Amino acid sequence: MDKRPNILQTSQLSVSVPSRTLVRDVTVGITENQVFGLIGPSGAGKSTVLRALNRMTDLVPGLKVTGDVQLHGRSIFAPGTDANALRAKVGMLFQQPVVFPASIVDNVLFGARRLQSLSKSVQAELAESALQEAALWSEVKDRLKAPAAKLSVGQQQRLCLARALATKPEVILMDEPTSALDPRSTEAIEALIKRLKSRHTIVLVTHNLRQARNVGDQLAFIGVRDGVGQLLCEGTVESVLNRTDVAEVDEYVCCQ
Template sequence: MVAEYKIKADKLNLYYGDHKALHDIQLNIEQNGIYALIGPSGCGKSTFLRTLNRMNDLIDGVKIDGSVVIDGQNIYDTETDVVSLRKRVGMVFQRPNPFPMSIYDNIAYGPRIHGTKNKATLDVIVEKSLKQAALWEEVKDRLNKSALGLSGGQQQRLCIARLLAVEPDVLLMDEPTSALDPISTLKVEELSQELKERYTIVIVTHNMQQAARISDYTSFFLNGYLVESNKTDKIFTNPTDQRTEDYITGRFG
C-alpha cells in the first residue's frame, strides 16, 4: 500500500525542558516538491524541521509527543533505526560543513560507512552525486584536493552531494543559503528546483522572496504554532489568516 502522504505530522508537541516549543503541529507533506517553512526567528521552524529526522534527540531535556509518519511508519516508534532514518532523511545545515578531507572522500564517506568499499563503485557514486549537485564540472579535476578549498557556495553544494550519495528520500534544508552570496544562492535555488523531481524537500527560510520563488507549498509558523499551510501562491497572494499577511508584508518579524 502506498502511503497517502510522504510525511505526516500529527498532534506533534515538543518541549525543551519545561518550555513548550511546538504546539499540536498537524502538517501533511506530499511526495516530491519543495515545502518552505517561514516565520520569525524562534517560532519553531527549525525545531520542527529537526523532528523529521530526530535530530532533536541529540539535545538534552527534549520531550516529544504526537507522531511523525514517513512512508507510513511512525519514526518515533521505539523500534525505529535512527541511523537508517537519517540516511533516508538527510539534512543540509545553515553553514556548509564539509569534512576536512578531499572532495572525493567527502562524497564517498557515507557509502563507505554503509558498507560500500569497491573503488569502481565509489567512483560512480561520487561522479553521479556531484553531477546531481551541479558541481561535477567545477571539481572533476581536483577530486583529491581538500574540500575546504572550495568557495562557500561550492561547499554547500558539496554537502548536498554528500547527502545524495547515500540515496535519501527526503532532503531537509535549514536556511541553506543564508551564509551565501547572491550568485551562490541562485545556484542552490536552481539545484533545489532540479532535485524536487526526485526528492521531497523541506526548507526553512527567512527570505520571503526565496520561499515565493522556489517552493510549491509554504507553512507559516508563529510562536510554536502552525498558523496555516497551503500552496505557495495562495499563501503569498491570499492567506486565510491575518497574521500570515502581516508577516509576509513585513508588519512584523
C-alpha cells in the same frame, strides 16, 4: 488537491524543553516530489520542526518530542526504528556548510562509504553521480583529492548536498541552506532544489519570501501565538502568503 500520497505526515507534533514548549501541535502532510516550505519569524520553531522529521532532535539532551511523524505511513518514533537508517533516508542540509577536514571526494563519500561497503569503482561512480546531481562535478572533477575547505562557501554547500545525496535519501531537509551564501550561489542552490524534486522530496526552511515563491510548491507558516510556536496556516505558496486575515502572516509578509 494533489492525489499523490503524503510521504511525510506529522500529527500534533510538539517539541519542548523542560522549561517551556518550543512548538506545539504541528500537523502537516508533505507530498512526494514537492518542495515543502516552512516559513515564519525567527525563533518560531521552524528548524525544530524540521529536525524532528529525521529525529535529529534525539541528539539534543533535554528535548522532548510528542505527537507523531510518519514516513510512508509508519511512525518514525515507533520502537525498533533505527534512527540512523532514518537519517540516511531523510537527509539534511544545514544553514552553514559543514565540510569535514578531508578531501572533496572523501567528503562526498563520508556517509555513503560508512553506511555500506562499496568497491572502489562503485565509490568513484557514486561520487561522480552525487557531484553531478549537486551541479558541482564540472567545477571539481580535476581536483577531487584537494582539501574541501579550499572551496568557496557556495561550493561547500553544494558539496554538502552531494554528500547527502550520496546516501540516496528520499527526503532532504534543508535548514535555510542559502542564508550564508552570496546571491549567485543562492541562485545555484535554488535551481538545484527545483531540479532535485523530480527524484526527491524537499522540506525547506527559509526566511526568504522570494525563495519560497521561487522554489516552493506548498507552504506552512509557523508563527508565535501565545508565546508558543505553532502552525498558523498552510497550503499553496500564494494562498498562504495572501492570508492577510492571519495577523502574523500579514505582518511577516509586509515586513519583507
